[in-house]
Ligand SMILES: Nc1ncnc2c1ncn2[C@@H]1O[C@H](COP(=O)(O)OP(=O)(O)O)[C@@H](O)[C@H]1O
């Protein structure tokens with residue numbers, strides 16, 4: 050299979066997925082070049098898993114089509130499957146079997162010979178530091194170890210593209226950070242294209258070369274984390290101010306030349322300005338004059354969270370999603386005791 | 387056919403069985419309980435109802451069929467968990483056909499269910515319940531064939547249900563409206579000829595009845611229904627169930 054090196058790893062063209070009358074993914078078009086770590090960032094229910102499930106051939110788009118490594122995801126399913134590794138959001142190991150047996154099962158299903166399996170399983174288990182646990186039942190593993198095993202398993206048949214659906218969901222911060230290192234290292238050492246979904250902005254920021262921000266089934270922004278943040282421009286001054294003053298303060302601040310944008314958020318007003326240090330005294334002056342009660346002021350550089358708020362007017366976190374999303378996350382965490 | 391994937395999926399069921407034999411063999415407690423209690427409790431009352439008069443002998447094939455029915459259905463229905471939360475997706479994303487997944491599952495679960503049946507068969511042999519005349523390789527082989535057909539048919543039926551059911555909530559329904567009638571009408575405890583006509587009609591469409599009649603032929607040397615008819619009926623049911631399960635798995639999206 051001679052493939053043009055310039056060809057994209059993934060192409061989505063007008064992909065829509067409907068469940069009955071409900072549109073989970075709405076006309077998404079996207080090209081992901083080879084070698085990239087691409088992130089789909091969005092709250093629970095945004096349509097991230099549904100998108101990956103279509104890319105992984107597990108469900109067909111209602112409209113549009115998708116290609117992975119040059120193969121169509123509806124008409125060339127087996128070719129697509131051979132070229133992808135999938136780590137599902139849901140826990141997908143057999144707890145009763147050992148780490149080695151889980152890997153071995155996968156290798157056999159992908160038609161690997163005993164020799165190929167034996168060699169590569171040990172290589173990969175060592176890569177994710179599970180070599181010594183190979184013969185322990187998976188139910189004795191910690192949450193982070195289980196996730197690492199799932200990643201190693203997805204790499205076993207030497208895929209070209211690795212999908213990671215919420216790779217660090219339900220893990221403690223330290224384990225999450227370590228997992229990021231593994232993911233970055235795998236991208237480098239195996240030269241593999243990685244598509245991950247996440248609702249953690251720090252994760253997208255730390256790992257991804259490009260990010261698609263997804264909300265309600267649509268990609269609403271697409272760029273590198275740096276550029277997305279630069280688009281907001283300047284600094285964000287967060288004013289803790291009683292909500293009863295939000296309307297007049299927004300009106301008054303928006304009048305000022307040095308203010309780019311004012312967005313209410315929780316009990317705060319987020320004021321986007323060019324230079325925070327310079328703007329604070331002016332804002333405080335206004336507050337004093339108008340007798341707004343400001344409890345605290347902070348300046349920060351924009352994060353992806355702010356980018357998300359900018360595009361959607363809501364926080365990633367407050368969108369803890371629908372009932373089903375929550376249930377699945379619970380199940381995921383329980384699976385990883 | 388993808389023999390190596392079928393073998394792989396079969397092998398997984400066997401490995402799981404080997405790691406937790408007690409749980410699987412726990413499925414024997416019920417059948418043995420029924421066998422002992424019904425056997426002793428009703429044996430006297432029923433001795434004139436069944437031919438030859440040995441009631442324990444009469445119910446043993448039925449008890450084996452019952453054990454196969456329940457273990458097969460339970461094992462297949464556990465796929466609902468795998469489907470909702472996990473492992474099934476690992477198989478669905480592999481480059482193998484849905485039919486191979488179904489056949490691998492059917493053979494794997496049927497094998498572990500049959501091990502339960504074999505234990506009951508051994509009890510029948512050791513305690514001299516099976517007549518000495520039937521203790522020959524041919525009869526035992528016929529019995530094993532019927533056991534495999536019963537087990538694999540009901541695993542396939544369970545898989546078809548699991549492909550359609552989204553939660554364990556439907557399970558009560560399946561137990562009440564499918565498994566219990568199949569069990570009660572199969573003639574485990576009494577000859578179906580004793581049933582009133584309208585119930586006899588239902589018994590004749592009960593696939594387990596044919597399985598148990600086949601087992602009676604193999605283990606007791608006599609049966610109410612010809613073993614050829616029993617074999618034919620079971621083969622048709624078996625093929626039908628596997629085809630339906632494979633079809634539903636193909637249509638299922640994860
Ligand atoms: N099989 C399905 N049937 C009906 N609705 C579904 C199904 N799968 C997902 N959805 C809905 O589609 C939306 C997107 O879900 P999902 O892709 O899982 O979101 P995310 O992964 O971004 O959290 C949610 O509202 C979810 O409830």
Ligand SMILES: [Mg+2]
Pocket residue numbers: 094097098099138214215
């Ligand atoms: Mg998801």
